[in-house]
Amino acid sequence: MNIAADMDMAAINAASEQDVLLKIEYAFPILRQKVLSECSDEQFTDILKQINDLKLLGRIEEIVIQSIEYYIRQHVAPDFWSNFSSTTNEQHGFECFKNAVDGLYSSLIEFLPMLKRLEQLVQSKESDGSFYGENNILGQFKLIVKATLLSQLALNHEIIIEHFYRIAFNVFCNTDTSPQDDSIGSHSLCKGCNREIDDCQCQAIVYIFHETNRKLIELELLERLVGNVLTSLINIRIESHVNKACESSFDVSQLTFLENWLETVVMSWLTRIYSGGSSKSPSLSSKTRETINKFKYKLSHFLYETYTRTRIDQLFNIIIEYPESQPAIEDLRVGLERTDLRKTLVESLQDALKTRLLHPGVNTPDILTAYIAAIKALRQLDPTGVLLETVTQPVKQYLRSREDTVRCVVSGLLDDSPSDLADELVKGESLQLEESSVDEEDEDWEKWMPDPVDADPSKSSQRRVSDIISMLVNVYGSQDLFVNEYRTLLADRLLSQLNYHTEREIRHLELLKRRFGENQLHYCEVMLKDVYDSKRIDGNIQSDSSYCVEAHLFPTSALILSAQFWPPFKEEWKLELPKAVQDQLAKYMKAFEALKGNRTLCWKPHLGNVNLEIELKDRKLNMNVTPIHATIIIHFQNKNEWTIDELSEAMHVPATVLRRKITFWVSQGVLKEISSDKFLLQEESATKNRSTAEIVEEEEVESAMASASDQREEELQVFWSYIVGMLTNLDSMPLERIHQMLKMFASQGPGAVECGLPELRHFLDKKVREHQLLFSGGLYKLPKS
Known part of the structure; x- marks a missing residue:
């Protein structure tokens, strides 16, 4: 009897539980794939009491949440993503996302x-259970929505x-x-929505925009x-805005304007997005404000990186x-x-220099001008000198390979017109060579800064050499070549x-003496003194009565040189x-011997200037020419x-040289080549109306001196035997x-020739190219005979 009674009681309880489950389905119609509530609050209270009596709260909560998740996955999410159809029409895409x-x-x-009813159900529980790490029902619901939507992403949703x-x-x-700026005919277009002014949709777009963002924020789906x-999208806008700002000239700073644009335009727009329409930051929650600040930090870094990369691409023109x-x-x-783009700058600028500057199509003076500008610009960009040292290394190597580099540098120093090198020379700083040590007592340690991590520690003192002339001299590692080139150039100018x-x-x-020292330029002082003495001696000869008594076909003056102090002639x-x-x-030399006693003159007949007056039948010509040109026409x-x-036989001049020189008189219309290597004097001009103003200038005067590089090459040959x-x-x-x-054996004693390490490397590399040396594994050796 007792057993039967227990079975009947279990059956009654099972029946009651089944009845309650049916009522729960009535209270939560989501179990029947409906979203509308079907029972009143009084009915739900009664159902909730029966659930508590049967202790089914935990099971019911699980069933309802799983049903909600299933419904969203099967119906809500597919309906949402069905609006994201592929389109290239922005207006259509705008409508799709809004819908x-x-x-x-x-x-x-x-x-x-x-x-709300599920929340009441949960609150009546004695235990604090949670689903998906959320105790709050609404939090669980939003998490389910977010996870379900993101698990079914549409292919073109970002578009x-x-x-x-x-x-x-x-x-x-x-x-x-x-x-009014974009008027077309009688109509005007709105720059915001690209519609005619009468049909402007900007206000409607702004309203839809804010409402859409508000809904996404409420659902916690925005981020x-x-x-x-x-x-x-913002990165693209930043790139476009930066490129537009950098298209203008380089004489205006753009960072302040770009930062202001980022703050007033981009960040203001983001604030409106994350606030659902409000433009005031204080009205935002601390969490939203933190999100916007993180966004701002990322965008600010991207702005600086974009701007820096753009300027790096333009750096050659900026320099x-x-x-x-x-x-x-x-x-x-x-x-x-604020960025990590030093390596990018070095690689980009070196490529630009090699492509646009370091090739045979660019003249050496232009390369030097660009190199000097690079020194000044990179010194401002990086006061430590590391960038300058790294970037300009290929320029220095290329300048060493050009034969006219030293001459161009010296010519720039002596230029009377305003130039960078002439201005540097006037500053009067002493020359600083790489091999010389820097006096640490002269350092301003209050302004000392450590070298960047990419610096070569072995060259720290060399980077302090910031003087432009010193850097140009250090290209060759020795000032001797520059002093000799100056001597040669000075000789040409004086002659x-x-x-x-x-x-x-x-x-x-x-x-120059303030730069290179008086000892280095002693020979040049003697050369200038020769000119002064020549003026005095020539004046004495011209005033000598015995010299003036004799009849002279033409006046004669001479520049008397001390041969041992002047550069060697060609x-x-x-x-x-x-x-x-x-x-x-001979008469002039006789007068000089009479004046100087035991000294005489050794003439250089191919040097000098001759003032000629040529009288032909129909014209007269006055011009200054070289002695060889004068000798040709006198014949x-x-x-x-x-x-x-x-x-050639009469003048003792090689035919090849004579053939080149005689073309000057042909270009002047004085001589005419009537057959191969046969010339005739033209007494009458072929062009009757030709004026003297149309006469072609004399060919460029060639240097009478051996070049400094040739002289230095000859000096360095002293080392070859060693x-x-x-x-x-x-x-x-x-x-x-x-x-x-x-340095130990060959550079000792008076008059010894010195040779720096870069110059020696250049000399030995030339011997390698001439197959007189072999170079392998960092070692030089003689070729096997």
Whole structure:
């Protein structure tokens, strides 16, 4: 009897539980795939009491939440993503996203009464259970919605979202812009929505934009659904705005304007997005404000990175325009401090220099101008000198390979017109070579800064050498080459002038002595003194009564040189001057011997200037020419027709040289080539109306002196025998060891030639190219015979 009674009681309880479950389905119609509530609050209270009596709360909560998740997965999420169809029409994409969010919000709002009842169900539980880590029912619901939607992402969802926010951003940026700027005919277009003014939709777009964002915020979907698209869209806008700002000249700083634009436009728009329409930051919650600040930090870094990369791409042009481009350099310096793009700058600028500067199509003076501008600009960009040292290394190597580099540098120093090198020379700083040590007592340790991590510690003191002239000298590692080139250039200038004026040369010499020292330029002082003495001696000869008594065909003056102090002359032929000229020079030499006693003159007949007056039948010509040109035309005074071979024999000049020189008179219309290597004097001009103003200038005067590089090459040959002896005994040696031994043995004693390490490397590399040396594994050795 007791057992039967227990079975009946269990059956009754099972029946009661089944009845309650049916009532729960009635209370939570989501179990029957409906969202509408079907029972009243009184009925739900009664059902809740029965659930408590049967202790089914935990099971019911689980069933309802799983049912909600299933319904959203099967119905709500597919309906939402069905709006994201592929389209290229921005307006259509805007409508699609707006409709998708509106539909999603409407669908999820219908769950609120059910969630409220579920919350009451949960609150009546004695235990604190949780689903998905959320105790709050609404939090669980939002988490389910977020996870379900993101698990069913549509393929083109970012395109539709981008259309929506691009239109909204364009409206926001152009709300205050006057529409009259884009008038077409009698109609005007709104810059915000690109519609005619009468049909402007900007206000409607702004309203839809704010409402859509508010709904996404309420559903906690804004960041996860829109964040990446917003970042991408804003990054594109930042790149476009930065590129537009950098298109202008480099003489205006752009960072302040860009930062202001980021704050007033981009961040203001983001604030409106995350606040659902409010433009005031204080009205935001602390969590939202933190999110916006993180966004701002990322966008600010991207702005600086984009701007810095753009300026790096333009850096070659910025350097060429320096110092006008100083604001752009300062912006780039700030950008490098806030980004990690030093390596990118070095690689980009070196590529630009090699492509646009370091090739045979660019003249050496232009390369030097760009190099000097780079020194100034990179010094401002990085005061430590690390960037300058790294970037300009290929420039220095290329300049060493050009034969006219030293001459161009020296010519720039002596230029009377305003130039960078001439200005540097006037500063009067002493020369600083890389091999010389820097006095640490002169350092301002209060302003000391450690070298960047990419610096070469072995060259720390060398980077303090910031003087431009010193850096140019250090390209070769020795000042001897520059001093010799100056001697050669000074000799050319003194020999080419028609007077004894040396005031300008003396001024340049005094400035150079402050740079290179008086001992290095002693020979140059003697050369200028020769000019002064020549003026005095010539005056004495011209006033000598015994010299003036004799009849002179033409006036004669001479520049008397101390041969041992002047640079060596080029190997020239012995020009045979006309007899009358030789007689006149002999009379001048006789007067000099009478004045100086035991000293005489050794003439250089191919050097000097001759003032000629040529009288032809229909014209007269006055011009200054070289002695060889004068000798050529004087021979046509007695004979109208000459061949090259005849002239070569009469003048003792090689036919190849004579053929080149005689073209000058042909270009002047004085001579005519009537047949191959046969020339005739033209008494009458072929062009009757030809004026003397149309006469072609004389060909460029060639230097009479051997170039400094040729002189230096000859001096360095002194070391060759030592190097051959070392390598014969020791088989192979590195560059540093060769240099050390040369300093020990070959550079001692008076008049010894010094050679720096870079210059020695250049000399040995030339021997390698000439197959007189072999270089392998960092070692030099003699080739096997």
